[in-house]
Amino acid sequence: MQALNFYVYFFSSFLLEDWLFTLNTIFFFKYRIISYTIHSQKLTYTFPVLRNTGKSLAVDTKGYQSNKVRCYSTAPNKTTFKDFKDITADVLNSLLRNQGVSITEAELAILKHIPGVRFDLPLNDQTYPSFESLVGKPNTRGIKAGVYIFTHKATGAKYVGSSNSLSRRLDQYFTFKHFNQINSGLLIPLLKKDGFEAFSLEVFVIPDKLGLELNDSNNLNLNYPYLFLEQFYLLHDKFNLNTQRIVNFRVNQGKTVYLYSLYGKILYYCASSLSGIKGALGIHYATCVNCIKTGNSYLDFFIISNSPFEGAERTKLSLQELLELIDSKKKEALKKRTSVKFSKAVIIRKEGQEETLEFPSITAVVKYLDTTGIRVDRNQLAKYLDSGLTYKGYIFSKA
Incomplete structure (x- = not known):
């Protein structure tokens, strides 16, 4: 039988700022998992992922996103409470x-x-x-x-x-x-x-x-x-399936984003990150970034900022009510943009003819053509403006 490759068992203890550590390291043979335990006066941590490579002792990080080893304690946690x-x-x-x-x-x-x-x-x-x-x-x-x-x-x-x-x-x-x-x-x-x-x-x-x-x-x-x-x-000891007892608030992992009224008097929402405001309110990252960088309003009703406004009062709207308010402002903004888009004066000319007709808006053109039995889509018609191309037998241009 091939000789087993044993290593040395050693024991060391030392005193460091009133903490007594006992370091017990038991080495088994090649590629066997070893136990590495630090005992202190207060806590016990067990690192079950060390391996012997045959050349040196290393942390097995295969499959980990980082080389930090998560530590689980099997000893009673003295920071927990029974009541x-x-x-x-x-x-x-x-x-x-x-x-x-x-x-x-x-x-x-x-x-x-x-x-x-x-x-x-x-x-x-x-x-x-x-x-x-x-x-x-x-x-x-x-x-x-x-x-x-x-x-x-x-x-x-x-x-x-x-x-x-x-x-x-x-x-x-x-x-x-x-x-x-x-x-x-x-x-x-x-x-x-x-x-x-x-x-x-x-x-x-x-x-x-x-x-x-x-x-x-x-x-x-x-x-x-x-x-x-x-x-x-x-912190209650009956939560014994949790292996970590301190919550990571991640307060430094993103900039706080605020949604204010147009003049900054009302704080409608506050999120710890762009993803937070997108998840809660459905406002896209790019929209938030653009509003923050340019100072432009959002839907002509809100301001999105990464700075707190002193004196702003918190809204009394629930999240659902805020979502409904945003929806209503989106509809108003869309209606306004649509009105501007289709309110342009338009000149139409039948293909092959010189006579022209002028209308105050695209909507008026659509209504006129409808009376002649020609159905047109106003969005498609808008695309043909000043193109020189024929649509439904007519050429359209801006007045």
Whole structure:
């Protein structure tokens, strides 16, 4: 038998700023996965993805988008609580201080009182309409933010997550798009093993008018209430399918975008990124960028800016009411553009003849030709203006 290629087991310990680390590294033979564990007075992290290449010790990053290794802790997390009453705004703020976000006790109380709606899984023909009514449809505007909780029925194990688009995120679970993730934590393997029928799902949708209740909130709270609520649940120890306990608010991953009234007196909407405002309001990235760069208005009714306007009052419209307002302004703008487009004076001449007729607008031309039994499309007619080409037996030009 070929001799096994063993390496040395070694032990070292050292004292660093009152932290006692014990480094235990056990090397097995070639290409065997090894365990690399750091024990401290407070936490235990396990790195299960180290490998021995035969030449040097390296991190196996195959399949990862970056070379950062996600660490899972199998030891009890000492930052968790058994009673929700102990999870206060001060506790959340102390954990999130480095991210530059905070919440007051009054704001947290409002979030905690958002009711959840429970669904047995998998969804069926009877429950899916209610689910869709609650979270909306994927890839549509008017997205709904919130928190979702998967509960394993047999064990009571829980997983909490959040999204600014619940319909999109949960659709990724139900269509198995999350199932191919490498290093997918604890929930996905359990879903694969036991199936959706072993779980229930509870959904907490952030109300459209929540910003009105958070009168003293800053802009971050206006954008991230669902993340604060997720952080609240994460700190309870019954959410033992979560492998990370601190929410990443990503406050530096995009510029805040504001939708104001034409003179900046009313703040209609605030999003943390261009994609956020597109997902919620359906305003395209290019439109936002153009309005921000040029200062041009949007639909002659709104201003889109990446700067906060001092003194602007927050709208009392719900998201749905805001969407309806935007739709009405789009129709007005389209009607105005159409009116301008077709109000040009037009001269028409029958092919082969010298006589001309002048009309005040394209619409008037269409009506005249209709009386002669000739049906024309005014959009097509507009394309033939000054082209010298014949359309329906006539040549058209601008007066």
